[in-house]
Amino acid sequence: MTPTITGFRASPDRGRGLARDMRVRWAFEEVGQAYDVRLLSFAEMKEPAHLALQPFGQIPTYEEGDLTLFDSSAIVLHIAERHVGLLPDDANARARAITWMFAAVSTMEPTIVEREAAFFLERDEAWYEQRLTAVVGRIRNRLDQLSRHLGDAEWLDGGFSAGDLLMVSVLLRLGSSGILADYPNLAAYVARGEARPAYARAFAAQLAVFNASGAA
Amino acid sequence: MTPTITGFRASPDRGRGLARDMRVRWAFEEVGQAYDVRLLSFAEMKEPAHLALQPFGQIPTYEEGDLTLFDSSAIVLHIAERHVGLLPDDANARARAITWMFAAVSTMEPTIVEREAAFFLERDEAWYEQRLTAVVGRIRNRLDQLSRHLGDAEWLDGGFSAGDLLMVSVLLRLGSSGILADYPNLAAYVARGEARPAYARAFAAQLAVFNASGAA
Numbered sequence: 001m002t003p004t005i006t007g008f009r010a011s012p013d014r015g016r017g018l019a020r021d022m023r024v025r026w027a028f029e030e031v032g033q034a035y036d037v038r039l040l041s042f043a044e045m046k047e048p049a050h051l052a053l054q055p056f057g058q059i060p061t062y063e064e065g066d067l068t069l070f071d072s073s074a075i076v077l078h079i080a081e082r083h084v085g086l087l088p089d090d091a092n093a094r095a096r097a098i099t100w101m102f103a104a105v106s107t108m109e110p111t112i113v114e115r116e117a118a119f120f121l122e123r124d125e126a127w128y129e130q131r132l133t134a135v136v137g138r139i140r141n142r143l144d145q146l147s148r149h150l151g152d153a154e155w156l157d158g159g160f161s162a163g164d165l166l167m168v169s170v171l172l173r174l175g176s177s178g179i180l181a182d183y184p185n186l187a188a189y190v191a192r193g194e195a196r197p198a199y200a201r202a203f204a205a206q207l208a209v210f211n212a213s214g215a216a
Numbered sequence: 217m218t219p220t221i222t223g224f225r226a227s228p229d230r231g232r233g234l235a236r237d238m239r240v241r242w243a244f245e246e247v248g249q250a251y252d253v254r255l256l257s258f259a260e261m262k263e264p265a266h267l268a269l270q271p272f273g274q275i276p277t278y279e280e281g282d283l284t285l286f287d288s289s290a291i292v293l294h295i296a297e298r299h300v301g302l303l304p305d306d307a308n309a310r311a312r313a314i315t316w317m318f319a320a321v322s323t324m325e326p327t328i329v330e331r332e333a334a335f336f337l338e339r340d341e342a343w344y345e346q347r348l349t350a351v352v353g354r355i356r357n358r359l360d361q362l363s364r365h366l367g368d369a370e371w372l373d374g375g376f377s378a379g380d381l382l383m384v385s386v387l388l389r390l391g392s393s394g395i396l397a398d399y400p401n402l403a404a405y406v407a408r409g410e411a412r413p414a415y416a417r418a419f420a421a422q423l424a425v426f427n428a429s430g431a432a
Contacts, residue, residue, distance in 0.1 A: 055365035056323055056358065067308045073322060074315035092283040099290040105318065106289060107272055110326035121350065127343045134337065142272065149271035 002034050003064040005075070006050070007209060009039040015210030016175070017203045020072040021060040023169045025205055027076045027162065029198035031083035039209065073105050076162050086162040093158055100156050100163025108146065109170045111138045116173065139179060147183045154192065168193030218250050219280040221291070222266070223425060225255040231426030232391070233419045236288040237276040239385045241421055243292045243378065245414035247299035255425065289321050292378050302378040309374055316372045316379025324362065325386045327354045332389065355395060363399045370408065384409030 007021035021037070028035045044050060046057050053061045054070040062069040062078065069075050077098065080086035087094045115135045122128050146167075150156065155164045171190050174180050180187045193199055210216060223237035237253070244251045260266060262273050269277045270286040278285040278294065285291050293314065296302035303310045331351045338344050362383075366372065371380045387406050390396050396403045409415055426432060 051361075051364075056319070056361050058323075067311060069311055069315045071315050071318040071323065074311070074318040077314060077318075078311050095283060095285055095290070095294050098293060099285045099287050102287040102290040102293075102318075102321065103272070106321040106325065107274075107287065109322065110329065113326065114330065122347075125343065127341065131338075131347075145267075145272050148267070 001065055002036055003062055004036040004038055005060045005062050006038050006040050006053075007059050007206065009041050009044075009209075010213035010215035011206070011210050014215070015207040017206055018173055018175070019059065019206065022202060022206050023072045023166060024060050024062065024075045024079070025202035026165055026169070026199055027079045027086060029201045030165070030196070031079060031085045033079065033083060037205075037209070073101055073166060076165060077101060080162040086165065088158060088161065096157050097161035097163040100161070101166050104163065104166035104170045108142055108167065109173070111135065111142060112170060112173050115139060115177070136177075136179065139174075140182075143179070143183050143186060147186050150185050150189060152185065155189075160196070164189075164193060217281055218252055219244075219278055220252040220254055221276045221278050222254050222256050222269075223275050223422065225257050225260075225425075226429035226431035227422070227426050230431070231423040233422055234389055234391070235275065235422065238418060238422050239288045239382060240276050240278065240291045240295070241418035242381055242385070242415050243295045243302060245417045246381070246412070247295060247301045249295065249299060253421075253425070289317055289382060292381060293317060296378040302381065304374060304377065312373050313377035313379040316377070317382050320379065320382035320386045324358055324383065325389070327351065327358060328386060328389050331355060331393070352393075352395065355390075356398075359395070359399050359402060363402050366401050366405060368401065371405075376412070380405075380409060 005021060005024050008019055011019045013019055025035070040050060040059060045059065051057055053063070053068050058070070060070070060072055060075065062075040069078055076086070087097050115132070118128065118132055118135055122131060155161065156167060157163065168190050171180065171186060172194075180190065221237060221240050224235055227235045229235055241251070256266060256275060261275065267273055269279070269284050274286070276286075276288055276291065278291040285294055292302070303313050331348070334344065334348055334351055338347060371377065372383060373379065384406050387396065387402060396406065
């Protein structure tokens, strides 16, 4: 059975691959699993039919037969557990890869999202620059630590895993900030992720949705 | 082999059970697995020996033979996968419980942490109250959604799971804010978590560490 995920009909990131359906699309492409996408407007995301699948009114969701999941990380893990290619066979290495999945979304991502939220919600405030400087300082602290861990390695722990998929996705949110340029090994790490054929296929698919949305 | 975790020698929460080793202790107690704890000072957490186990210089870590893990959620999942009691047997229900684990730490917790961070970092600023109001509004938005999902149910999805363990732990961080009092079903949900014997044993164990620290 082909699973169905949900995505933005017109993503607010304008097809730059930062919406969270991208992570799930990338996972599907890595393991070679076909999928369908049901597109939702912002209004539809807040309607009872969607809230029954996703209590927080977000995308993506995952539906396959009787099973409905939400949360992009949980969906990526679900895909990784059922296919070859995103988690190591060795039990200890597998547990470490899952550690990096959680670290990506609960240690690294919140401070990166805080910078975006500050821009959207506080950029007209007199204290915006002061606060932005503090938030960026916290992001840099985390990047210092991640950069030191990665060193010259290609991926976070052995071969490419779902942990890298999520960490690269999180770091991509730094986008045009220029912050990543100060961390050459992390910039190269992100570039390695983007260079994967599965990433490219997923990126093209989500961009095609945006371009067809009429919002382009 | 008895696993060893790390915890604060003198927790900054003064033994209120909010440090992240509490989540792992609770998981161990739920499944009846004995564990050892290695206590660390703040200085020791930033030393190379600990950074080799935990790249972000935090607690807890998990060591068992050749395996080292970090991130409390990943450790809870590791425990849950290897023992009975924290994940349902049914594969679909298990995947949904893991969805709630990620939702707790990546959808619910960041905005709750943001409120704490504002207090510690911004409370002397003229704009603190303005910003706090906005952050609390975002917390309430998430609590509205979670409360609507929970309804009259005892736990988030069927029986108690690792998803509830993490969600209750996250909501406990709202502590003395009084916010939870506006959500009777969520307050009762948290109280049900705290009333579990395993929670009580874990809470007593971490409090005993703080009381022995000399910082009490």
